[in-house]
Amino acid sequence: MEFEWLIWITALHVLAITIFEGLAHYSLSSLPQLRDQCIPDGALWPSVAIVVAARNEERDIEPAIQSMLELDYPNLRFTAVNDRSTDNTGAILDRLAHGDRRLQVVHVEELPSGWLGKNHALQLGSDASQTDYLLFTDADVSFDPLCLRRAVAYSEQYRVDHLTMFPSVPMPNLWLDAFVIFFFRVFMVFYRAWQVANPRRTASLGLGAFNLIRKEVYQQVQGHHKISMEVVDDLMIGQIIKRQGFRQHVLQAREDISVPWYQSISELVVGLDKNVYAGVGYNLGLMTLAVLNLVLVFLWPFIGIFVLQDTPQMLLGIVCALLLVSSAVMAWRIRVNPICALFLPWIIAVFVFTIIRATVLFYLRGGIKWRDTLYTRKELMTHRIK
DSSP states (O other), rough: OOOOOHHHHHHHHHHHHHHHHHHHHHHHSSSSSSGGOOTTOOOOOOEEEEEEEEEETTTTHHHHHHHHHHHOSSSSEEEEEEOOSSSSSSHHHHEEEEOOOOOOEEEEEEOTTTTTTTHHHHHHHHHHHOOEEEEOOTOEEEEEETHHHHHHHHHHHHTTTEEEOOOOOHHHHOOHHHHHHHHHHHHHHHHHHHHTOOSSSSSOOBBBBBBEEEEHHHHHHGGGGGGTTSHHHHHHHHHHHHHHTTEEEEEEOTTEEEOOSSSSHHHHHHHHHHTTTTTGGGGGGHHHHHHHHIIIIIIHHHHHTTOOOHHHHHHHHHHHHHHHHHHHHHHHHHTOOOOGGGGGGHHHHHHHHHHHHHHHHHHHTTEEEEETEEHHHHHHHHOOOO
């Protein structure tokens, strides 16, 4: 016998998924494409410094820095900060700097108290750069040669104080493609990417692959000093800039920026240790709610369809179809193989496991371990932005 309440709950589930997927696709459609930006002739280009923090990045650092050095921009400097690397990262950077005087290398031997390594390195890099703009990026990002011209032209045309952009994230297999698609949709809806450019909304964003900030704005918000112990530094720099009333935009730049993310499921699970719990402010209640939402809203339909019967089963089938079709369409829209949508149920389960694992490890370790450094719970909580 069917229970009327169960029918109503599953019907609401269909509505909730429809709204969520609609917001995700609307958000993607609302973000302009960097590639559509015209590059003006005869422009007076403001000076830009690219600041990169690198720790044990010998696998990707050379091609990334080479692509930065090949950027077609007339007024450009580079500061690479070697943050206590124990591999060949420092030697590679020194060799590249010897071949190009625009590249300045700063070596960090010791981390001062009250700082995360990356945040300290980025602050040092910005202090060493006297330019109109600062571009904070990661040590494994590759750029199209005209990327920076387009980005600066856009910022100047629309008087943007902070420009951040979604890169392409090439993955080695369909499993990881499925994760990118699911994570991307949740990320855009959770952070309300479609509202970031609206000065009347509180939505803010920052992405580690590309944070282009006017130097005077960076100094006014106290730069990385303000977020010295924030693990999700890219998101937090965006938050403090938006909070203080500066103009912030987010674009799609998949044709202009590329970031190799994780190379395997195990690397993904370990790599997200530092981010997922920090992303909810180390709030156990909020994290529990997030896990329950992921399980009940996204994972349960793929289980319940084999458990329930009649109308509830049919409604859950609609939910599953919506999730799979939406994933395939999203994949197609960002030029990822749509077949990856078939792996969605398994990748959601992996994501839930990753979140739970990261939360448990935070309490077992007494903090977050990042690049061989343990940042204690007390340090992280003491220096949090309120």
